[in-house]
Amino acid sequence: MTAVLPTLDLDPFDPEVLRDPLPAQAALRDAGPLVRLPRYDTWAIARYAEVHAALTDWQSFESSAGVGLTNFRTGTPWRPPSLLLEADPPHHDAPRAVLAKVLGPRALRKLRADWLADAEALVDEVLPGGTVELDAVPALAAAFPLRVFPDAVGLAREGREHLLPYGDHAFNAFGPTDNALVLAGNASMPEHAGWVARQCEREVLAPAGFGADIWAAADRGELTHAQAPLVVRSLLTAGVDTTVHGIGAVLHALAVTPGAWQLLRERPELVRVAFDEAVRWESPVQAFFRTTVRDVPVGDAVVPAGEKVLVVFAAANRDPRRWADPDAFDLTRDPSGHVGFGMGIHQCVGQHVARLEAESLLTALLARVTSLELAGDPVRHLNNTLRSWESLPVRLVC
Amino acid sequence: MTTAARSTVRVAAKERVADGVVALTLVDPDGARLPDWTPGSHVDLVLPTGDTRQYSLCGDRWDAFAYRVAVLREPAGRGGSAWVHDELAVGDLVGLGGPRNQFRLVPAPRYLFLAGGIGITPLLPMVDAARRLGADWRLVHGGRSRASMAFLDELDDPRVTVWPQDELGLLPLGDLLTGLDDGTRVYCCGPAPLLDAVEAVCPPGLLRTERFVAREQGAPVRDEPFTVVLDRTGAEVVVTPEVSVLEAVRAAGADVLSSCRQGTCGTCETTVLAGDPDHRDSVLDEAERAAGDCLLVCVSRSRGDRLVLDL
Ligand code: FES
Numbered sequence: 001m002t003a004v005l006p007t008l009d010l011d012p013f014d015p016e017v018l019r020d021p022l023p024a025q026a027a028l029r030d031a032g033p034l035v036r037l038p039r040y041d042t043w044a045i046a047r048y049a050e051v052h053a054a055l056t057d058w059q060s061f062e063s064s065a066g067v068g069l070t071n072f073r074t075g076t077p078w079r080p081p082s083l084l085l086e087a088d089p090p091h092h093d094a095p096r097a098v099l100a101k102v103l104g105p106r107a108l109r110k111l112r113a114d115w116l117a118d119a120e121a122l123v124d125e126v127l128p129g130g131t132v133e134l135d136a137v138p139a140l141a142a143a144f145p146l147r148v149f150p151d152a153v154g155l156a157r158e159g160r161e162h163l164l165p166y167g168d169h170a171f172n173a174f175g176p177t178d179n180a181l182v183l184a185g186n187a188s189m190p191e192h193a194g195w196v197a198r199q200c201e202r203e204v205l206a207p208a209g210f211g212a213d214i215w216a217a218a219d220r221g222e223l224t225h226a227q228a229p230l231v232v233r234s235l236l237t238a239g240v241d242t243t244v245h246g247i248g249a250v251l252h253a254l255a256v257t258p259g260a261w262q263l264l265r266e267r268p269e270l271v272r273v274a275f276d277e278a279v280r281w282e283s284p285v286q287a288f289f290r291t292t293v294r295d296v297p298v299g300d301a302v303v304p305a306g307e308k309v310l311v312v313f314a315a316a317n318r319d320p321r322r323w324a325d326p327d328a329f330d331l332t333r334d335p336s337g338h339v340g341f342g343m344g345i346h347q348c349v350g351q352h353v354a355r356l357e358a359e360s361l362l363t364a365l366l367a368r369v370t371s372l373e374l375a376g377d378p379v380r381h382l383n384n385t386l387r388s389w390e391s392l393p394v395r396l397v398c
Numbered sequence: 399m400t401t402a403a404r405s406t407v408r409v410a411a412k413e414r415v416a417d418g419v420v421a422l423t424l425v426d427p428d429g430a431r432l433p434d435w436t437p438g439s440h441v442d443l444v445l446p447t448g449d450t451r452q453y454s455l456c457g458d459r460w461d462a463f464a465y466r467v468a469v470l471r472e473p474a475g476r477g478g479s480a481w482v483h484d485e486l487a488v489g490d491l492v493g494l495g496g497p498r499n500q501f502r503l504v505p506a507p508r509y510l511f512l513a514g515g516i517g518i519t520p521l522l523p524m525v526d527a528a529r530r531l532g533a534d535w536r537l538v539h540g541g542r543s544r545a546s547m548a549f550l551d552e553l554d555d556p557r558v559t560v561w562p563q564d565e566l567g568l569l570p571l572g573d574l575l576t577g578l579d580d581g582t583r584v585y586c587c588g589p590a591p592l593l594d595a596v597e598a599v600c601p602p603g604l605l606r607t608e609r610f611v612a613r614e615q616g617a618p619v620r621d622e623p624f625t626v627v628l629d630r631t632g633a634e635v636v637v638t639p640e641v642s643v644l645e646a647v648r649a650a651g652a653d654v655l656s657s658c659r660q661g662t663c664g665t666c667e668t669t670v671l672a673g674d675p676d677h678r679d680s681v682l683d684e685a686e687r688a689a690g691d692c693l694l695v696c697v698s699r700s701r702g703d704r705l706v707l708d709l
Contacts, residue, residue, distance in 0.1 A: 056431060059460050089459070090527040093436045094505050105667045106686055221504045221583070221603075269630075273653050334648070336656040336665075345434050347663055 005301050006031035011039045012287070012310060013175045018382045021286065022327075025315035033299030040069055040176065042289070042308040046315035048322035048339070050298055054290060054311050056344035061290035061309065063346060064088045068174030068289055068385075071308060078173050079193065083230045085238070085346065095231050096349065098217040102210050105352045111152060115356060118148050119364035127368055127398050133375045136255075136392040141248035144361045145240060149353070153235055154209025159195045166192040167241035168383060174288065175384030182384070196236050200229035210235055235350070242284055243354045245388035250278035250358060253329040254372055255394050261372045263331055268366050270331050275358040280338035281329045283314035286387050288342070313339045314387065371397040405642075405661075405678045405697050407432070407465065407494045409486060415468060416548040419516060420483055423457075424465040427491060431462040433660040433680060437523035438501035438608070441465065442678070444493025445486075448620065451478040454520035454587075454608075455497060456549070465497075468548050470516040493621070495678040495697075496661075501608040503527055506583040508534040510574065512596060514588020515541045518549055520608060521587060525553075540569040540588070575599045624700040628652055628709040629671050643695040643705075652709040654695060661697035668695050673705035 008031055010024050011017060017024045028035050028046035035044045045054050054061050064087050066072040072081060081087065083095040101107070126132065126139050134140075142164065150160050169185035169192065176182070198204060205211035211232050218228040254260045254274065264270055287310050294305045303309055317338050318326040324333070341348035348354070365372075376393035411423035424441075426432055436459070440452045457466030472479045486492070503509075503524050511521045511528075518539055528535040540561040541547035550560060561569055575584065575596065584605045586596045593607050623638045628650055635650040637643055644656055644666055657665040661679030670693050677687045679694035686692070693707070 057462070058434075059462055089436070090503070090530050093503065093527070097436070097499070097502060100664075101683075104681070105664045106682070106692070221506075222502070224505050227505065270653055272655055276655055334653075334655075337659075338657075341657070343658070347657070351657075352664060 005034065005036050007036040007038060008044075009039065010037065012037070012044070012312075013179050013181075013384050015180070015382060018384070019380055021314060021387065022318070025312060025318065028312060029315050029319055032301075034301045034303065037310065040308075042069070042310060043303055044310040044312060045298060046312040046319075048316040048319035051311055051313065051316035051339055052337075052343055054298070054309065055339060055342055055346070057296075058088060058345050060293060060296045061311075062088050062293050063290060064091070065291035065308075066174075066289065069176050069308060071291065071306075073291075073306070075177075078177075079170075080230065082234055082237070083227055084234050084349065089345070092345065094223055095227060095234075096345065098214060098222050099231060099234065099349045102213040102217070103350050103353055107213075108352050108356050111148075112356065112360075115148050115360040116363060119144060119360040120367075122147060122361070123364040123368055127396060129398060131395060131397045133393065133395050136251050136394045137244075137248055137389050140361065140365075141251060141389070141392070142244045144247065145243045145357055148357060148360075149239060149243070152210055152353075153232070153239075154206030154211040155199050155236075156204055159199075162192045162195040163236060163240045164244070166196050167237055168386075170237045171241060171285075171383050171385040173384075179384060181382060196233060197229070199236065200232040202228070205232070238348075239350050239353065241386060241388075242348075242350075243357050245284040245386055246275065246279055246282075246354055247358050247361060248389045248392060249282035249284055249387075250275050250362065251372070251394065252378060252389060252392055253278045253281055255374050255392075257329045260329065260331055261369075264362070265366055265370070268363065271359050271362045271366070272355060273335065274331055274362065275355055276338065276340075277329060277331060277333065277335040279340035280317045280323075280335040282387055283317050283340050284387055285340065285342075285348075286314040286385060287312040288385070313342065365396075368398050369396045371395075405494050405699070406491050409488050409490045409492065410464065412486065412488055417543075417546045418471040419468055419546075419548045420471075421456075421466055421468045421548070422482070422486070424467065424492070424494075425463060429463070432465055433497060433658075433662050434462070435459055435465075435497040435680075436499050437503045437527045438520050439497040439499040440501075440520070441467065441497050442493075442495030443467070443482075444495065445478055445481055446492070447477065447481055449478045449481075450493075450495070451482075454501075456519035456522045458526070459523065468516060468519050493678075496680055498680050498683075500684065501585075501587070501606065503585070504583060504606070505531075506533065506581060508579070508582040509536070510578070510582055510584045511535065511537040512569070512571075512574070512584065512586040512588070512592075513537065513539045514569070514586075514592035515546065516548065517586070517588030517592070517608075518547070519587070521585060522549060522552065524585060525558075538569060538574060540592070571595055571599050578604055580604070620701065622703075624703045624705060626650075626700070627704065627706040629706050630709060637699070642697065643693065643699060643707075647695065647707065647709055652707075654709065656696050659696045661694050664694065666694055666696045668693050669708035671706040671708050674701040675699075675705070676701045 033050045172181045202215045218225045289308045292303045296303045341351045375395040378392045379390045381388045381390035407424040408427045410425045415421045440454045453467035469482045471483045538559045543564045544562045587608045621639045633650045635646045637646040657663045664681045676699040678697040
């Protein structure tokens with residue numbers, strides 16, 4: 001190889017980068033198709049074409065060595081690895097098949113009418129009439145998923161407050177283990193993780209719901225009974241924070257983009273496009289690592305076998321090589337093909353759930369709210385993997 | 399980035415692998431990755447005769463760029479296998495549906511694989527998976543004669559028993575299937591008499607079988623243009639063989655989301671109000687296909703000349 005490999009002295013987990021990752025992501029894209037990041041002795045891929053290729057090529061980029069910075073071949077995972085996110089074929093096959101069915105678009109048809117009614121009820125509660133100012137994160141983005149998803153899984157009412165901090169820590173833990181965000185979460189983790197583990201047991205789950213469906217698959221032999229609770233755990237880890245932040249992202253985008261709310265009111269059939277465009281624009285899940293199983297060519301260079309590679313979904317979703325005017329939130333574009341849910345065999349198995357939650361809430365809001373705008377400065381919540389809002393003050397005119 | 403309708407594959411190789419059996423290597427016409435699959439999957443091949451035939455994938459899924467299927471010439475068959483043997487040539491294009499899996503390998507500590515003749519095909523990738531999973535496994539491969547049995551050269555392993563009927567008689571099912579412990583899963587694929595015999599002896603909770611029954615087909619698959627009606631706007635659009643329904647309806651103004659464009663993720667699912675879908679996806683199961691009320695528009699098409707979608 002004669003080409004000099006681009007090397008960047010940047011820390012993707014630095015608090016300032018987490019607060020505003022866009023300059024670092026642009027620098028990674030511009031540096032080349034493959035970039036060396038010596039700070040953590042790792043590599044990064046940030047251009048759309050190479051990100052898409054790496055995500056679909058599970059044969060070269062494995063997940064079972066962990067999709068965070070810790071290499072499970074040499075280091076210890078903080079919890080038993082996920083049977084989905086942190087597994088490769090053939091181990092990945094059965095859990096994925098079961099969960100894809102449980103959360104499939106056909107299964108969700110049954111929930112559609114109920115979730116829209118739930119969204120209308122929530123909107124009626126927070127909008128008594130006239131103009132309202134509120135923090136859209138707790139009042140809407142968190143309230144709606146927490147209202148419908150735990151019930152759909154079949155969780156007990158007690159203790160649901162553990163869900164968000166558990167998920168937040170799990171996504172922080174993909175970063176460096178000595179990072180301040182991880183250290184801050186470690187102390188309360190046994191309590192959250194203990195509650196989550198107990199909710200995965202069949203006796204605790206409601207007799208109907210996603211959780212019961214997973215156990216029923218185990219009774220049919222499609223999973224082992226030892227696998228069932230870990231598959232339920234995946235729902236609880238990856239199914240709450242991500243949708244909260246996805247809904248926060250679309251509400252923020254609609255509040256700050258002139259004309260977007262009016263266009264959506266005129267053309268409510270665009271609500272699904274609006275959510276996917278927000279997932280592209282914001283990338284609630286910013287990046288995951290993969291590990292090379294052999295020497296893998298990327299661009300003109302080669303990643304040696306056994307190396308951790310940061311695959312930056314967020315950078316790919318704003319790559320000007322793929323998207324016209326990528327920094328614009330644009331309801332008239334087709335966001336299809338974004339990698340905000342990943343791509344390939346590990347693509348977010350709950351994506352249809354997330355879309356249905358967002359569609360339900362937006363539809364209910366559009367029916368009542370004539371304008372949506374910021375009512376103050378939004379504040380970021382920092383996480384090593386997620387991009388999200390701590391608070392989003394908005395004014396809703398009814 | 400190619401957005402062409404991904405429902406065609408090219409025959410890259412055709413090779414005789416046993417008496418009356420040819421193996422086909424199928425690739426994407428543009429050299430792209432093919433949709434991912436799991437052991438036990440089959441594809442639908444849509445032949446130029448209009449016939450659709452199901453074949454188990456029997457290649458290596460660690461090669462994302464090629465599918466392998468093996469086709470037995472069936473004298474009593476409906477002509478599809480004869481056409482593959484006699485007419486199909488390297489370089490030809492055939493329509494593709496799937497892959498779909500109705501014969502999944504479930505997790506178990508022990509497997510007994512029973513193959514009858516060409517029934518070895520779905521079991522080959524299962525044997526590979528069992529090896530990688532570190533499970534206990536055994537394969538008993540029966541056939542009329544060694545010369546009629548495909549892939550014997552790939553099965554050089556002490557856990558494989560080759561059982562040609564002309565040398566050893568019928569498979570000793572009584573011996574093989576008694577005294578199995580509860581952790582064993584038995585996977586059997588082969589001719590109907592073998593499956594019937596196995597079902598008669600094997601404890602039902604342990605057994606998984608695959609039977610290819612000719613599907614009741616509506617109108618034959620066609621490659622002529624058809625019309626899609628967008629019910630909400632009343633727009634009509636003609637879908638020619640070169641474009642997908644997704645591309646056609648988007649061009650007609652429908653804001654349909656998609657993601658994988660391979661029929662695997664489910665994002666583009668669209669409600670069908672009237673018409674006879676030609677399902678080519680990997681998402682819907684048999685019951686969902688039979689219901690005929692939804693379509694994965696990135697790959698699936700129409701059997702009739704009119705399809706009404708809820709768009
Ligand atoms: S876009 Fe994935 S199934 Fe059609």
